[in-house]
Amino acid sequence: MKARTIVLAAxxxxxxxxxxxxxxxxxxxxxxxxATKTGSMVLVEFDLKNADGTGGREVKLQGTIVSADGLVLVxxxxxxxxxVGAGSVKPTxxxxxFPGDVKxxxxxxxxxxxxxxALLRINPEDGETAKLDPAAFDADTKMTPGQxxxxxxxxxxxxxxxxxxxxxxISTVVPKPGLPSxxxxxxxxxxxxxxxxxxxxxxxxxxxxxxxxxxxxxxxFRVVGGRLERVGGGGGGGxxxxxxxxxxxxxxxxxxxxxxxxxxxxxxxxxxxxKELAEACGIEKPGGLIIGEVKKESPxxxxxxxxxxxxxxxxxxxxxxxxxxxxxxxQKTVRRAKAGESHQMKVLRxxxxxxxxxxxxxxFGESPLTENEVVQYHDKAFGxxxxxxTRDFLESNRLPLDSKGVRVTWxxxxxxxxxxxxxxxDIIQKMVLKPCPDMDAYKKIMADLMTERDAEVxxxxxxxxxxxxxxxxxxxxxxxxxxx
Amino acid sequence: xxxLLGVLVLSVGLAAVPATWAAEVENSLELQAAVEAARxxxxxxxxxxxxxxxxxxxxxxVKRSGFGSGVIFTHEGHVLTNYHVAGRAKSLLxxxxxxxxxxATLVAGDPWTDLAVIKLDLDRYKGHELRWAVLGDSDKLExxxxxxALGSPYALTRTLTxxxxxxKDRSLGVRVDLPGxxxxxxxxxxxxxxxxxxxxxxxxxxxxxxxxxxxxVGINARGGAGMGFAIPMNVAKDVARELIEHGKVRRSxxxxxFQALAKFADRFVGDAAEGGxxxxxxxADSPASKADIRPxxxxxxxxxxxxxxxxxxxIYPIARMxxxxxxxxxxxxxxxxxxxxxxxxxxxxxxxxxxxxxxxxEAWGLTVKDITPSMARMLxxxxxxxxxxxxxxxxxxxxxxKIGNRDVIREIAGTKIRDLxxxxxxxxxxxxxxxTKVIMKVLQGGRTPRLLVLNLAEAVKEPGKSAKPEGxxx
Numbered sequence: 001m002k003a004r005t006i007v008l009a010a011x012x013x014x015x016x017x018x019x020x021x022x023x024x025x026x027x028x029x030x031x032x033x034x035a036t037k038t039g040s041m042v043l044v045e046f047d048l049k050n051a052d053g054t055g056g057r058e059v060k061l062q063g064t065i066v067s068a069d070g071l072v073l074v075x076x077x078x079x080x081x082x083x084v085g086a087g088s089v090k091p092t093x094x095x096x097x098f099p100g101d102v103k104x105x106x107x108x109x110x111x112x113x114x115x116x117x118a119l120l121r122i123n124p125e126d127g128e129t130a131k132l133d134p135a136a137f138d139a140d141t142k143m144t145p146g147q148x149x150x151x152x153x154x155x156x157x158x159x160x161x162x163x164x165x166x167x168x169x170i171s172t173v174v175p176k177p178g179l180p181s182x183x184x185x186x187x188x189x190x191x192x193x194x195x196x197x198x199x200x201x202x203x204x205x206x207x208x209x210x211x212x213x214x215x216x217x218x219x220x221f222r223v224v225g226g227r228l229e230r231v232g233g234g235g236g237g238g239x240x241x242x243x244x245x246x247x248x249x250x251x252x253x254x255x256x257x258x259x260x261x262x263x264x265x266x267x268x269x270x271x272x273x274x275k276e277l278a279e280a281c282g283i284e285k286p287g288g289l290i291i292g293e294v295k296k297e298s299p300x301x302x303x304x305x306x307x308x309x310x311x312x313x314x315x316x317x318x319x320x321x322x323x324x325x326x327x328x329x330x331q332k333t334v335r336r337a338k339a340g341e342s343h344q345m346k347v348l349r350x351x352x353x354x355x356x357x358x359x360x361x362x363x364f365g366e367s368p369l370t371e372n373e374v375v376q377y378h379d380k381a382f383g384x385x386x387x388x389x390t391r392d393f394l395e396s397n398r399l400p401l402d403s404k405g406v407r408v409t410w411x412x413x414x415x416x417x418x419x420x421x422x423x424x425x426d427i428i429q430k431m432v433l434k435p436c437p438d439m440d441a442y443k444k445i446m447a448d449l450m451t452e453r454d455a456e457v458x459x460x461x462x463x464x465x466x467x468x469x470x471x472x473x474x475x476x477x478x479x480x481x482x483x484x
Numbered sequence: 485x486x487x488l489l490g491v492l493v494l495s496v497g498l499a500a501v502p503a504t505w506a507a508e509v510e511n512s513l514e515l516q517a518a519v520e521a522a523r524x525x526x527x528x529x530x531x532x533x534x535x536x537x538x539x540x541x542x543x544x545x546v547k548r549s550g551f552g553s554g555v556i557f558t559h560e561g562h563v564l565t566n567y568h569v570a571g572r573a574k575s576l577l578x579x580x581x582x583x584x585x586x587x588a589t590l591v592a593g594d595p596w597t598d599l600a601v602i603k604l605d606l607d608r609y610k611g612h613e614l615r616w617a618v619l620g621d622s623d624k625l626e627x628x629x630x631x632x633a634l635g636s637p638y639a640l641t642r643t644l645t646x647x648x649x650x651x652k653d654r655s656l657g658v659r660v661d662l663p664g665x666x667x668x669x670x671x672x673x674x675x676x677x678x679x680x681x682x683x684x685x686x687x688x689x690x691x692x693x694x695x696x697x698x699x700x701v702g703i704n705a706r707g708g709a710g711m712g713f714a715i716p717m718n719v720a721k722d723v724a725r726e727l728i729e730h731g732k733v734r735r736s737x738x739x740x741x742f743q744a745l746a747k748f749a750d751r752f753v754g755d756a757a758e759g760g761x762x763x764x765x766x767x768a769d770s771p772a773s774k775a776d777i778r779p780x781x782x783x784x785x786x787x788x789x790x791x792x793x794x795x796x797x798x799i800y801p802i803a804r805m806x807x808x809x810x811x812x813x814x815x816x817x818x819x820x821x822x823x824x825x826x827x828x829x830x831x832x833x834x835x836x837x838x839x840x841x842x843x844x845x846e847a848w849g850l851t852v853k854d855i856t857p858s859m860a861r862m863l864x865x866x867x868x869x870x871x872x873x874x875x876x877x878x879x880x881x882x883x884x885x886k887i888g889n890r891d892v893i894r895e896i897a898g899t900k901i902r903d904l905x906x907x908x909x910x911x912x913x914x915x916x917x918x919x920t921k922v923i924m925k926v927l928q929g930g931r932t933p934r935l936l937v938l939n940l941a942e943a944v945k946e947p948g949k950s951a952k953p954e955g956x957x958x
Contacts, residue, residue: 090796269934273936292933293933432751433751456748456750458751460779467766468781469748469762471747
């Protein structure tokens with residue numbers, strides 16, 4: 001009996017003791033993070049429609065609240081603000097999805113395609129009431145190869161506000177000239193773009209900015225002669241990129257740097273000078289970019305470019321685009337250029353005696369405001385959301401660049417504007433016979449109307465390039481915010 | 485005594501019931517007799533129309549056969565039908581009410597009202613004596629009036645449906661596209677519709693809507709969801725006369741779109757005047773725009789005639805009045821602008837065709853369409869220069885060069901293309917010269933300029949591939 005008691009006690013010590021000793025620090029760290037650090041994690045939702053009007057899809061990205069006044073950091077610059085010609089319509093509205101199924105509207109602020117980052121701002125009218133819990137980036141804790149990291153991710157199906165995590169280690173630190181270093185981690189984590197990266201101690205040390213597909217698939221591997229060789233199938237693979245908190249804080253501390261505007265040249269219908277086109281045009285060598293159209297009031301127009309010119313050099317560098325996929329490199333160079341600096345472009349210009357070579361000096365300008373960058377105004381009294389007219393919008397709708405008005409982006413069902421017959425997409429040019437050239441004029445007219453409580457509210461709108469009058473006699477007693 | 489009184493009352497009641505029933509039967513028999521009488525006046529004039537049309541789609545010319553209805557309205561064998569039935573027909577076969585089949589030819593069509601006139605080849609008619617229908621006065625129709633629709637729904641000949649006029653001047657209030665015209669041709673800007681509950685199905689199109697006097701009061705054109713819509717006969721009579729006499733309907737255009745004034749009267753007119761019609765849109769570079777007529781003006785008179793459209797239905801007669809003004813006539817127009825009278829002089833212009841002619845560039849496997857000013861406006865093009873690509877054959881020169889549907893061809897081999905006739909000329913020259921490559925400048929989707937290369941060397945080689953070389957036959 002005594003011996004049995006001793007054996008059992010010994011067994012208990014053997015079982016209990018190691019359990020106590022082997023308490024998992026990673027598990028504790030994860031529990032701690034899940035309990036305290038998920039408040040800044042949101043989902044950013046928007047529709048990405050195809051430029052040709054077909055299909056489209058709903059996009060959900062991980063977002064991080066980075067300031068108490070509603071700035072939201074999101075990874076996926078090209079989805080949030082697709083470059084012109086990328087085949088997608090620039091999204092016009094974003095929803096920030098908080099835990100508890102709370103949604104707030106947000107507006108695009110800026111992007112950096114190189115770092116794959118975009119910044120949104122929760123609309124002030126909503127931002128005031130939102131209880132924000134911004135993430136605190138820790139620039140003091142450095143990331144080093146081999147370091148253990150915990151990445152948290154909000155599950156896209158947000159019904160239960162679930163947060164998942166992954167544990168990994170830094171594999172490589174890649175210095176990037178002129179840009180922040182890139183940190184790569186062990187493993188390839190799909191869908192973790194935009195997720196915060198924590199050190200085991202709980203400090204926020206980085207942010208996942210992207211995942212690149214590698215040539216090496218997952219599959220099975222073995223070491224042969226000191227080299228890794230794939231022996232099994234599998235796809236995907238690649239590497240996950242992380243930007244450290246130092247770089248993030250650097251950008252966030254200088255919004256102008258973060259919201260750095262792309263440069264533009266102001267040409268459209270760029271086309272690579274393929275072998276076939278070169279032959280047909282009588283140009284000796286293929287390689288170059290044919291300008292389809294020079295946009296009005298653009299740097300290209302000021303520089304004297306003409307439709308049909310073939311760009312074959314930029315600042316001494318040969319533009320050797322032989323296929324349309326080579327366009328991207330030139331477009332990227334222009335986008336990343338510094339506004340105001342002059343550049344020399346070598347051009348082949350068509351004439352009666354064939355093409356002649358010439359040099360053109362061009363000063364790249366800052367690209368015009370996009371649809372996403374202009375602030376949307378919500379007229380709650382008449383149930384409208386409006387945006388100022390942008391060059392982007394006017395060009396894509398074949399409207400004169402000097403068009404005046406405000407564009408309706410949303411009409412509340414059964415709101416007074418909707419009852420009048422105003423539709424999303426209309427451009428309001430006049431209200432109650434007063435010109436409404438911009439948002440300030442609209443607000444002024446509305447303010448007067450709310451005081452005067454005029455019997456009829458008539459809008460002169462431009463719909464599909466045609467002028468049209470729509471009118472409503474509102475029941476002023478039921479107009480929100482109408483003056484007494 | 486009370487029981488005697490009860491028996492008396494009961495007897496009287498029993499006698500009264502059969503009397504009412506008999507009266508109702510009598511009434512319905514009278515109605516039936518009236519329907520049959522009306523039927524007998526028009527049914528012999530009904531024809532089933534089978535058009536064989538040529539369509540230019542997908543890079544080639546194809547023949548299509550359809551079916552519809554029509555009504556004979558002259559002793560010469562003219563048949564009134566819909567433009568969307570017979571307006572593009574190359575040949576026509578008609579089945580008469582006596583089941584005899586005879587050919588017919590297209591006289592002319594008017595897409596703006598969706599009407600067409602065809603003429604029966606009476607020399608080939610071996611049936612009964614020809615009958616033609618009496619055309620009635622559609623303005624005299626009343627809501628609730630009995631009407632009969634005759635036609636060939638789903639090609640089922642000699643079908644009669646019966647109903648009432650549900651609305652005599654329906655404005656559909658939306659853009660109505662003419663079927664088969666790629667959304668480039670509107671219809672119904674010059675007429676309201678007679679809405680009926682007599683069943684109108686596919687194949688009824690072009691058939692007559694008749695009143696109980698056996699007069700044709702409308703041409704059935706559209707139907708669905710238990711509602712049918714017919715073009716009023718007073719509009720159709722005018723159109724038919726023009727089509728027979730001139731081969732087209734001559735219409736003027738000033739480039740104004742009108743809106744009814746009801747909702748805006750206080751704002752635009754106030755106490756300044758009675759009547760008028762609101763100018764909603766003024767087309768750029770149109771006669772109205774040149775005369776400085778502006779959106780928001782209220783047009784009070786046109787060519788000395790007062791205009792009044794307080795409600796939407798009243799716009800159509802004004803549109804018709806403007807259209808029926810002599811082409812290139814300078815008229816005085818009085819408008820109310822900021823409650824002051826302003827008189828301007830407008831010179832009308834030919835409305836012209838909405839949709840351009842088609843052509844197939846067979847060697848390239850490409851179909852194209854002429855661009856009319858109306859199409860240029862609809863497609864938001866800067867001008868009407870060039871031609872519109874409407875399709876390419878798979879594996880053809882055009883499809884390999886990636887010419888897309890709705891691309892605008894602006895230049896071929898360095899020659900700027902003005903219109904379809906010019907394209908035909910350039911196409912003939914280019915194909916005769918047999919070059920291996922031709923460069924073409926297009927506006928993709930009517931917008932983005934792009935250079936395309938037609939690789940004609942392949943087209944030349946293609947036949948050679950399938951044909952064996954001469955030497956191998958031996």
